[in-house]
Amino acid sequence: MRDVAIVGVGHSKFGNRFDVRIDELAWEAVSEALKDASLSAKDMEFLVVGCSGGWSAESLPAVICSEYCGTLPKGSMRVEAACATSSAALAVAYNLVASGYVDIALALGVEKMYESPTPVQIEFIGRAGNYFWEFENFGMTFPGYYALHATSYMWKHGLKEEDLAELAVKAHHYASKNPKAQFRKEIDVETVMQSRYVAWPLKLFDCCPLTDGSAALIVASESVAKKITDTPVWIGGIGASTGTGNLSKRDLFLKLEYSGLESAVEAAKQAYRQTGISYDNAAKHFDVASVHDCFTIAELMAYEDLGFCARGEGLKLVREKQTYNGGLIPVNLDGGLKAKGHPIGATGCSMIYSLTKQLRQEYGKIAGKETQATIKKGKALAHNIGGTGHYAYVTILSLERPQK
Amino acid sequence: MSDMHEISKKNIKEKGLPIVEEPKSKLPLYISVRELPLRYQFGTAKIQKFFEGLKEGKIYMTRCKKCGQKFFPPQGDCPNCLESNMNWIPLSGEGELLTCTMIVVKPSTYAHYDNYLVGIAQMKEGVRVLGWLKIDDPAKIKPKMKVHLTTVKREPEHFITYEFVPA
Numbered sequence: 001m002r003d004v005a006i007v008g009v010g011h012s013k014f015g016n017r018f019d020v021r022i023d024e025l026a027w028e029a030v031s032e033a034l035k036d037a038s039l040s041a042k043d044m045e046f047l048v049v050g051c052s053g054g055w056s057a058e059s060l061p062a063v064i065c066s067e068y069c070g071t072l073p074k075g076s077m078r079v080e081a082a083c084a085t086s087s088a089a090l091a092v093a094y095n096l097v098a099s100g101y102v103d104i105a106l107a108l109g110v111e112k113m114y115e116s117p118t119p120v121q122i123e124f125i126g127r128a129g130n131y132f133w134e135f136e137n138f139g140m141t142f143p144g145y146y147a148l149h150a151t152s153y154m155w156k157h158g159l160k161e162e163d164l165a166e167l168a169v170k171a172h173h174y175a176s177k178n179p180k181a182q183f184r185k186e187i188d189v190e191t192v193m194q195s196r197y198v199a200w201p202l203k204l205f206d207c208c209p210l211t212d213g214s215a216a217l218i219v220a221s222e223s224v225a226k227k228i229t230d231t232p233v234w235i236g237g238i239g240a241s242t243g244t245g246n247l248s249k250r251d252l253f254l255k256l257e258y259s260g261l262e263s264a265v266e267a268a269k270q271a272y273r274q275t276g277i278s279y280d281n282a283a284k285h286f287d288v289a290s291v292h293d294c295f296t297i298a299e300l301m302a303y304e305d306l307g308f309c310a311r312g313e314g315l316k317l318v319r320e321k322q323t324y325n326g327g328l329i330p331v332n333l334d335g336g337l338k339a340k341g342h343p344i345g346a347t348g349c350s351m352i353y354s355l356t357k358q359l360r361q362e363y364g365k366i367a368g369k370e371t372q373a374t375i376k377k378g379k380a381l382a383h384n385i386g387g388t389g390h391y392a393y394v395t396i397l398s399l400e401r402p403q404k
Numbered sequence: 405m406s407d408m409h410e411i412s413k414k415n416i417k418e419k420g421l422p423i424v425e426e427p428k429s430k431l432p433l434y435i436s437v438r439e440l441p442l443r444y445q446f447g448t449a450k451i452q453k454f455f456e457g458l459k460e461g462k463i464y465m466t467r468c469k470k471c472g473q474k475f476f477p478p479q480g481d482c483p484n485c486l487e488s489n490m491n492w493i494p495l496s497g498e499g500e501l502l503t504c505t506m507i508v509v510k511p512s513t514y515a516h517y518d519n520y521l522v523g524i525a526q527m528k529e530g531v532r533v534l535g536w537l538k539i540d541d542p543a544k545i546k547p548k549m550k551v552h553l554t555t556v557k558r559e560p561e562h563f564i565t566y567e568f569v570p571a
Contacts, residue, residue, distance in 0.1 A: 117512075138520075140507070144507050246477060248533060
């Protein structure tokens with residue numbers, strides 16, 4: 001297998017994008033990535049499109065986007081892994097290049113959720129579990145699945161709704177600096193606490209919004225990457241795991257005395273193994289991380305699932321503000337899913353976009369000095385969960401070329 | 405959105421196109437003239453006994469005759485043994501609540517129900533079950549409280565399903 005580097009990144013404005021169709025939205029990220037790498041669409045040898053779909057009109061987004069972005073007649077495919085869809089797209093693009101099948105591939109995440117009314121979007125996301133046993137008769141929703149984890153955490157560790165609110169405050173703080181974020185306003189704990197319940201104990205401000213958006217990553221083989229850029233960002237490892245469709249079968253949060261997503265733990269351990277990183281106190285190996293905070297409780301569980309702290313200690317990281325920039329491990333300096341927005345199929349590539357910019361020390365130019373992590377170790381981590389731990393992808397980026 | 409559809413029909417009449425102004429952004433939106441009715445259908449042959457059981461007030465799990473693994477939701481195939489030979493065992497209904505939530509913002513197809521509680525319980529037989537929890541006052545919910553799983557007619561549709569009630 002060959003080493004693979006990210007050599008170009010692009011990102012659309014996230015939000016309610018009534019101004020564009022899905023292919024036009026894809027173009028915003030793709031054109032920016034092409035400019036970033038000083039390449040043309042014709043240089044792309046394969047387009048892997050992450051798009052969860054259902055709510056948008058186009059059934060063949062990979063084809064529509066290939067045509068609009070000018071990559072025809074190169075091969076393409078659509079990849080689906082729920083909210084981890086474009087981390088999966090990157091995993092495919094990585095393997096196409098690592099295996100020698102192509103030298104340059106484009107991973108694109110794109111989602112146009114607002115082509116359907118909000119209740120229909122809620123319906124589609126709520127079906128992201130085991131349809132018959134959870135949705136057909138019991139009407140589970142996406143916040144509902146995570147609320148079951150929040151209740152479990154509260155019952156075991158004395159988690160308070162105010163603790164979760166602190167994570168929403170952090171997300172909005174960093175999103176307020178990010179010109180591409182959906183929410184640009186700072187909030188306080190009171191705002192969160194006064195918002196209405198969506199799925200008890202989660203309130204409106206514990207939840208990410210519905211979002212339109214796109215993000216694109218150009219990956220290249222080692223020899224090609226060095227011709228394109230002086231600062232290739234290497235893919236050090238990709239861990240992937242699948243959890244049960246039925247939440248009732250999850251041992252980690254139902255059987256044991258703590259809460260979390262077993263698929264996230266498994267994906268993290270795989271990625272750490274590939275990179276030679278130990279699971280315990282894993283935070284010390286990274287300058288910055290993006291974790292999957294579709295809901296505030298999800299970010300808290302991620303700290304523990306990734307081995308950033310011991311089980312039940314995630315709360316301490318929150319209460320001591322250790323995941324702000326300058327803390328033990330800065331997390332979601334772009335505002336996270338919670339406030340930057342969560343266009344389902346674009347989120348994975350969006351995380352990697354931010355981390356690539358962080359490692360290149362270019363993020364501060366986008367969102368201000370306060371949002372640029374100090375880069376000392378040259379490593380960053382993306383934790384992207386599909387559904388409620390139904391899929392988990394952990395991707396490790398590195399300024400240093402992976403050691404064979 | 406249905407309002408938008410109404411406006412788009414009016415706009416077709418007056419201007420010949422189903423393009424409306426989106427109220428917040430003021431951007432032009434083309435409202436599709438095609439509406440997709442979508443009702444799925446799926447086979448139940450392998451677990452038909454489960455549905456027969458519901459009619460008799462029983463909630464079945466399955467257990468592989470070879471390796472003994474228990475399944476809820478019930479399934480007809482055992483991935484460990486590559487066998488499809490199951491015992492059908494009715495649950496006693498005795499369980500302990502492990503977690504729960506109350507769904508307030510509902511999917512479009514659930515809009516006609518009041519807010520509902522969904523819980524997961526550990527059943528005496530070793531499997532766990534997810535279902536609605538019917539309780540008069542949510543403040544009475546306690547970690548590990550005893551619950552009973554029972555069949556019930558879901559109204560207003562009047563079909564048989566199952567739910568938890570306080571034991």
